[in-house]
Amino acid sequence: QKEVEQNSGPLSVPEGAIASLNCTYSDRGSQSFFWYRQYSGKSPELIMSIYSNGDKEDGRFTAQLNKASQYVSLLIRDSQPSDSATYLCAVPMDSSYKLIFGSGTRLLVRP
Amino acid sequence: SAVISQKPSRDICQRGTSLTIQCQVDSQVTMMFWYRQQPGQSLTLIATANQGSEATYESGFVIDKFPISRPNLTFSTLTVSNMSPEDSSIYLCSVDRQSNTEAFFGQGTRLTVV
Numbered sequence: 001q002k003e004v005e006q007n008s009g010p011l012s013v014p015e016g017a018i019a020s021l022n023c024t025y026s027d028r029g030s031q032s033f034f035w036y037r038q039y040s041g042k043s044p045e046l047i048m049s050i051y052s053n054g055d056k057e058d059g060r061f062t063a064q065l066n067k068a069s070q071y072v073s074l075l076i077r078d079s080q081p082s083d084s085a086t087y088l089c090a091v092p093m094d095s096s097y098k099l100i101f102g103s104g105t106r107l108l109v110r111p
Numbered sequence: 112s113a114v115i116s117q118k119p120s121r122d123i124c125q126r127g128t129s130l131t132i133q134c135q136v137d138s139q140v141t142m143m144f145w146y147r148q149q150p151g152q153s154l155t156l157i158a159t160a161n162q163g164s165e166a167t168y169e170s171g172f173v174i175d176k177f178p179i180s181r182p183n184l185t186f187s188t189l190t191v192s193n194m195s196p197e198d199s200s201i202y203l204c205s206v207d208r209q210s211n212t213e214a215f216f217g218q219g220t221r222l223t224v225v
Contacts, residue, residue, distance in 0.1 A: 034213065034214075041221075042218070042219075043201075043203055043216040043217060043218050043219040044154070044203075044216050045216075046213060046214070046215060049213055088153060088154070090214075093156075097142045097144075097159075097207050097214075098144065098156055098159065098169075099144075099154075099156065099205075099214055100156075101153045101154040101155075102153060103152070103153045104153050
């Protein structure tokens with residue numbers, strides 16, 4: 001049974017701080033990793049994808065991948081109250097196009 | 112990203128009835144999926160909608176309960192049959208437009224069964 005694990009939170013950070021969200025996965029063969037943001041009552045929105053070890057930056061977001069340790073993280077710099085949402089980590093099943101989602105981490109950014 | 116239109120956006124249904132949810136994409140896509148998100152939970156894949164053939168269901172989901180159609184590369188439907196309150200969830204259509212596993216979601220259908 002392939003698994004994707006996330007701390008459910010809530011993770012509470014003050015406005016302007018760096019929020020760090022972590023995800024571990026069980027399938028050592030996984031090659032692609034995704035972070036989705038889901039606001040309450042809305043559908044998930046893809047915000048980052050990462051395919052190789054190291055860091056990938058996009059605006060205030062940085063995804064970090066460490067395949068040897070089987071974890072992927074998402075850093076949000078200069079956190080804003082509008083970043084308050086649930087962040088879902090997703091990994092494809094068995095190298096297919098089907099995604100396994102973690103349970104999500106709820107982020108609260110305090111003004 | 113693809114523009115994915117899903118309807119209805121929400122519905123309240125009586126137990127024992129069925130609801131068909133539609134998913135329309137603005138361009139042809141290879142992969143279409145249906146997910147369920149139960150209250151307070153993460154997303155669980157129901158099935159892959161295959162164009163021109165029967166859908167591929169994940170463990171715990173069966174065709175009799177969740178029949179799926181995909182008549183072409185831009186449209187799919189999911190029916191939730193013989194509904195019970197346990198079927199109250201958000202149902203989400205997802206597409207993988209570029210066949211690189213980046214999946215995009217429709218706005219979802221919030222279903223309440225009473």
